[in-house]
Amino acid sequence: MRRKILGIALILLAGLCLCLSLNQADKYRQAEKTYDDILEKYTKEKKVSKKKQDFVVDWKKLWKTNKDVVGWIKMDSGADYPILHGDSNEEYLHTDLYGDYNINGSIFVNADNSRDWSDPNTIIYGHRMNNGSMFGSNKKYMEKDYLKKHPDFSIYRPDGCYVYKIFNVMVVEDGTYPYTYQFPDKKSYIEYLSKVKQYSYYDSGITVPDARQIVTLSTCTYINHVKKRLVIQGYIRQIREYKGMVQKRKINILEDNAFSKTEMEDTNDKEID
Structure with a gap:
């Protein structure tokens, strides 16, 4: 009799596990569908030449849906999502562009940025999803050879496309020194750019020129079953302005004594490497 009861209990447990697994899989499918729809609804590939396609974001349409959109990130590893900025770092942890629950959450900027x-350092968070979505495929950058083949990522903002060159890949604890985002002056920031290399997962051989502003991408990873943070940092390498926009605009740079906005002259696809 005991064996019979145990057998029934095991069958019920297996059924429960199956139901939970199917429910989880359904949440993943729904999340993927939502972001596929967002990509189709708010962006398009525009042909600018016979060989070149340009990525276009409908900012006005996005802002009508959610005023918290501040950019759009594209990475060779697979990330292709809007970037949001909420009032707290919990707001978009499991919430999508439409304000609905989403197991993937959103890609979002640190609320204090x-x-x-x-x-000088803008921190962007994204989940490490098992199916590789969001920042789930950023683990590819833990291989130095992958970084060599895919050295950049792009962030589209209303005033242009900002191309970032990856100079650092780290596995660290959350909230540690690499997450510093404000500095009193240029000297302290240059010191940070030097010290943060001590946390590198490997030597990229790349340094940040002239105290350029950086972006820090953060997601979860596991080392020997211990939860850590996989952090990728890139500095502004290039600014591509959208067709028809004025050439003169404000670009955030570091001055000698403090951080300030200084008006600079740029041309389309100008390299600032």
Whole structure:
């Protein structure tokens, strides 16, 4: 009799596990469908030449849906999502562009960072999903050879496309020194850029020129079953302005004594490497 009861209990347990697994899989499918729809609804590939396609974001349409959109990230590893900025780091942890629950959550900027990307280091968070979505495929950058083949990522903002060159890949604890985003002056920031290399997972051989602003991408990873943070940092390498926009605009740079916005002259696809 005991064996019979145990057998029934095991069958019920197996059924429960199957139901939970199917429910989880359904949440993943729904999340993927939502982001596929967002990509189709708010962006398009525009042909600018016979060989070149340009990525276009409908910012006005996005802002009508959610005023918290501050950019759009594209990475060779697979990330292709809007970037949001909430009032807290919990707001978009499991919430999508439409304000609905989403197991993938959203890609979002650290709530304490400025919305206008004016900080020397802007931190962006994204989940490490098992299916590789969001920042789930950023683990590819733990291989130095992958970084060599895919050295950049792009962040589209209303005023242009900002191309970032990856200079650092780290596995660290959350909230540690690499997450510093504000500095009193240029000297302290240059010191940070030097010290943060001590946390590198490997030597990329790349340094940040002239105290350029950076972006820090953060997601979870596991080392020997211990939860850590996989962090990828890139500095602004290039700014591609959208067709028809004025050539003169404000670009955030570091001055000698403080951080400030200085008006600079740029041309389309100008390299600032």
